[in-house]
Amino acid sequence: MKRRFGKAPLALVSALALSALVSLDVGCGAPPRGVDWNGKRLPAIDMHLHPGDWDHVPEDTRKFLASRFPFPIGLDAEAAAKGSLLPESILGEIDDAGIWGAGLFAIYAPRTVGVASNELVAEDLTFAPDRFFGLASLRVDRWTTDRDAELDRLKSTLSRPGFVGIKLAHAHQHFRMDDPAFFPIYEVGASLGKPLYLHTGTSPFPGTSQEPAYTDPTYLETAIQQFPAATFILGHLGYDFEQKRHAGLETCIRLAKTYPNVFLEPSALGSASSDPTGANLKEAMRRMREAGITDRVVYGSDGPQSPGFVKGYLERTVAAMKDAGYTEQEAAAVLAGNFARVFGVTVPAEAAE
Numbered sequence: 001m002k003r004r005f006g007k008a009p010l011a012l013v014s015a016l017a018l019s020a021l022v023s024l025d026v027g028c029g030a031p032p033r034g035v036d037w038n039g040k041r042l043p044a045i046d047m048h049l050h051p052g053d054w055d056h057v058p059e060d061t062r063k064f065l066a067s068r069f070p071f072p073i074g075l076d077a078e079a080a081a082k083g084s085l086l087p088e089s090i091l092g093e094i095d096d097a098g099i100w101g102a103g104l105f106a107i108y109a110p111r112t113v114g115v116a117s118n119e120l121v122a123e124d125l126t127f128a129p130d131r132f133f134g135l136a137s138l139r140v141d142r143w144t145t146d147r148d149a150e151l152d153r154l155k156s157t158l159s160r161p162g163f164v165g166i167k168l169a170h171a172h173q174h175f176r177m178d179d180p181a182f183f184p185i186y187e188v189g190a191s192l193g194k195p196l197y198l199h200t201g202t203s204p205f206p207g208t209s210q211e212p213a214y215t216d217p218t219y220l221e222t223a224i225q226q227f228p229a230a231t232f233i234l235g236h237l238g239y240d241f242e243q244k245r246h247a248g249l250e251t252c253i254r255l256a257k258t259y260p261n262v263f264l265e266p267s268a269l270g271s272a273s274s275d276p277t278g279a280n281l282k283e284a285m286r287r288m289r290e291a292g293i294t295d296r297v298v299y300g301s302d303g304p305q306s307p308g309f310v311k312g313y314l315e316r317t318v319a320a321m322k323d324a325g326y327t328e329q330e331a332a333a334v335l336a337g338n339f340a341r342v343f344g345v346t347v348p349a350e351a352a353e
Contacts, residue, residue, distance in 0.1 A: 033098045034352030035318055035335055037328055043336040043351035046094060046310060047103035047133075047197075048235065048267045048300025051124045052085040052116040084304045085116075087127035093304045094131075097311035100336070100351035103164075103300070105197070106137040106157075109172035112207040118157040125162035133343065134160075135167040135197055140175050140182065151184055158194050164343040165189075165233075169199035170214045177219035186223050190230035195342050197265070198232060200248055201239040204274075210242065217248045217255060224259050231342060233263045233298060237284055241274050249284055256296045263342060264288065268302035270316040271309070278316055285317070286324035294330040298338045 034041030083089055087104075094102050106121045107113060121134045136157040138150040157163055166189050170177050177198075189196040200217045202210045213219050217238045224232055234255065238248015256262045266288075268274055270281030288297055301313040321331050340347050 031096055031098050032353065033100055033350065035098065035314065035331075037318075037331055040328065041352040042328070042332045043347050044097070044099045044314060045101040045103075045299065045336045045339045045345075045347070045351075046097075046099050046301050046303065046314070047233075047298055047339050048265065048302050049090055049094075049102045049104055049304060049310070050085065050107075050116065050302070051087060051090060051104050051121060052114060084306065087124040087132070090124075090304055091128050091131070093307075093310040096308075097314050099310065099314065100347065101131050101133060101339075101345070103133050103135055103197075103339075105135050105167045107167060107169060107172070108137050108139040108141075109169060109174075110141070111174070112172040112203075112205050113169070118153070118163075122157070122160055122162070129162060132162065133165075133345065134163040135165040136163050137167045138185070140173050143175070143181060147181075147184070151188060154185070154188055155192065158188075158192055163194075164345070165195040165197060167197045169203075171199060171201075171203050171208045171210065172205065174209050174214070176213040177216075178213060178222055180222075183223055183226065186227045186230045186232075190227045193344075195231035195233055195263075197235055199236060200234050200252070201236040202242045202247070204241045215248075217251045221255065224255060224262060228259075228261055231261050231263065232259075233265050233342070235265045235300070236268055236302075237264055237266050239269055239274070239280070241268070244274055244276075244280070246280060246283065249287060253287060253291045253293065256293045257291060263296045263298055263338065264293070265298045265300045266317075267300040267313075270313060270320065271302075271305070278320065281316060282320040282323055285320040285326070289321075289324050289326060289330065294326065295333055295338060297334045298342060299335050 032041065035044050090102060104121050104124055106118045107116050118136045125132045125134050136154055138154045175182055186196060200215065202215050217234050234252050237252045240247035252264050256264055266284050269284055270278050275281055288294060299317065301310050303310040303313065336347050339345065
């Protein structure tokens with residue numbers, strides 16, 4: 001592995017320094033852990049964070065990621081984006097947000113978002129083994145010849161310490177949601193008791209397959225029915241990130257109400273680039289509560305993206321829940337309780353103090 005811990009690039013040091021300055025408003029020392037909910041602190045887990053190796057990100061995607069960094073960090077945006085993928089940066093981001101635990105996603109999508117290998121994630125998990133949880137992935141671009149080998153590697157990775165689930169992104173990896181040739185992946189999740197996180201909705205990344213069979217959660221229903229022992233987490237709620245509008249929200253809600261093995265994750269909806277006013281995030285949080293499925297919602301941000309994003313997204317989500325009338329119990333379930341239940345994780349008392 002090329003990545004090493006302990007020596008951060010200058011841009012990363014600047015990013016962490018900015019995070020430290022932002023956190024000064026809560027007083028001296030480290031920020032408190034947890035979310036302030038009417039005077040009580042609730043633990044929080046961000047299930048959706050991306051580590052990575054900058055050398056394995058396509059050039060067009062590098063430019064896209066670097067464009068999101070604000071001044072003055074944007075003066076050396078590529079170095080800052082590269083540094084943001086390191087485990088020490090991710091740990092700094094969740095610490096600044098008061099978040100206890102984080103899910104780190106592997107992904108094999110060399111033509112779109114790049115490659116964050118299972119081996120890279122395994123290495124990153126050792127940086128904070130009590131707070132980082134890995135979601136493994138696999139290659140699908142040579143499926144006709146390498147299927148069995150890829151499935152075996154996936155099973156092997158899922159047996160390693162810290163790996164709790166599987167990450168797939170049909171739109172980024174270019175395989176249809178309803179193609180039965182790939183159903184053995186869901187079978188692995190079911191047989192090993194490892195939940196599957198699935199990107200749903202369109203994507204702004206270059207090279208993404210934007211057609212409905214790759215993005216519309218309706219196309220997952222056959223697999224959901226066929227594998228009732230598998231847990232499916234529908235990421236992004238089928239959001240259309242190209243048009244910045246809800247496209248699959250009602251489908252996701254219907255699937256969660258119909259099938260007990262379906263959970264939802266509303267990451268990235270409230271970001272400045274995809275939902276400038278935050279209205280779509282508020283609508284999603286309201287609709288899920290009205291549908292009575294707050295026990296099926298797992299919090300994630302889709303960070304780290306840029307310095308302060310993880311903290312800011314959590315704040316916007318909490319504001320959206322309060323605006324929608326969530327009770328303390330419902331908020332606690334979304335922020336950490338559902339993750340703990342789905343992935344079999346114990347949240348310690350110090351997660352909120």
